[in-house]
Amino acid sequence: MMRLDKFISERTEYTRTQIRQLCAKGSVSVNGAVVKKSDTKINEDSDTVNVCGRELSASRFSYILLNKPKGYVSSTNDNDGESVLKLVPDDMRTKGMFPAGRLDKDSTGALLITDDGELAHRICSPNSHISKVYIAELSRPFEQEYVEKFAKGIVLANGEACSPCKVKKSEKSDKLAFIELHEGMYHQVKRMFAAVGNHVENLKRISLGGFLLPENLASGKCMCLLPKDIKQMFTPIDFDVLLTIKDDFFSAN
Ligand code: URA
Numbered sequence: 001m002m003r004l005d006k007f008i009s010e011r012t013e014y015t016r017t018q019i020r021q022l023c024a025k026g027s028v029s030v031n032g033a034v035v036k037k038s039d040t041k042i043n044e045d046s047d048t049v050n051v052c053g054r055e056l057s058a059s060r061f062s063y064i065l066l067n068k069p070k071g072y073v074s075s076t077n078d079n080d081g082e083s084v085l086k087l088v089p090d091d092m093r094t095k096g097m098f099p100a101g102r103l104d105k106d107s108t109g110a111l112l113i114t115d116d117g118e119l120a121h122r123i124c125s126p127n128s129h130i131s132k133v134y135i136a137e138l139s140r141p142f143e144q145e146y147v148e149k150f151a152k153g154i155v156l157a158n159g160e161a162c163s164p165c166k167v168k169k170s171e172k173s174d175k176l177a178f179i180e181l182h183e184g185m186y187h188q189v190k191r192m193f194a195a196v197g198n199h200v201e202n203l204k205r206i207s208l209g210g211f212l213l214p215e216n217l218a219s220g221k222c223m224c225l226l227p228k229d230i231k232q233m234f235t236p237i238d239f240d241v242l243l244t245i246k247d248d249f250f251s252a253n
Contacts, residue, residue: 005038061116063225109205137202209233
């Protein structure tokens with residue numbers, strides 16, 4: 001059992017005072033019945049709590065996938081530009097949400113936003129072996145020798161060594177390439193292609209582990225992820241298989 005105000009506070013942006021006021025106004029219901037006292041005890045596993053018409057998730061944490069557009073920064077404040085958090089609709093927001101992992105301001109695609117620090121750490125940690133697949137639009141044609149160079153491990157201009165990874169030309173264009181990373185160095189994809197004498201014009205992340213960016217999630221839009229989606233992130237997917245699914249659907253923008 002748990003106090004209603006604690007349950008709501010953990011799943012929304014409301015403060016305890018606001019929750020008390022919302023309850024007093026009759027804007028909160030538990031299993032369909034209005035509850036006016038915010039210290040009422042509820043069963044957090046089985047009760048259905050509704051605040052201002054929005055049903056709250058039983059899960060303690062929120063997991064949101066944003067199809068990030070260009071022009072937003074993957075940080076919680078606006079110091080370097082507009083934060084991706086601005087794109088999260090009010091009814092999906094919770095306290096303490098942050099982007100799990102970075103996409104550059106001019107990169108697009110799959111970005112997880114969550115308030116679950118432990119999961120974010122597991123997704124971002126190289127030790128968890130969650131791969132991320134990107135599609136890069138190059139300024140010069142893809143060269144077949146990249147495959148071997150990337151497989152051996154690219155050394156960046158500053159001497160940093162990248163782990164071996166897979167790269168492949170798209171069937172659609174010789175200036176589109178797919179790349180799978182298991183780590184996340186600063187500007188890594190751009191710097192890897194720079195190291196082989198090419199240049200990334202556009203970059204889009206199309207998968208987080210085995211979870212693919214859904215084709216119907218428009219740029220700038222968010223969706224709530226379910227436990228099965230999170231599980232899918234931890235389910236490895238073969239790079240070559242993924243590309244047979246995705247090559248038809250994605251452009252870099
Ligand atoms: N690599 C980059 O260069 N930029 C990103 O946004 C992600 C990976």
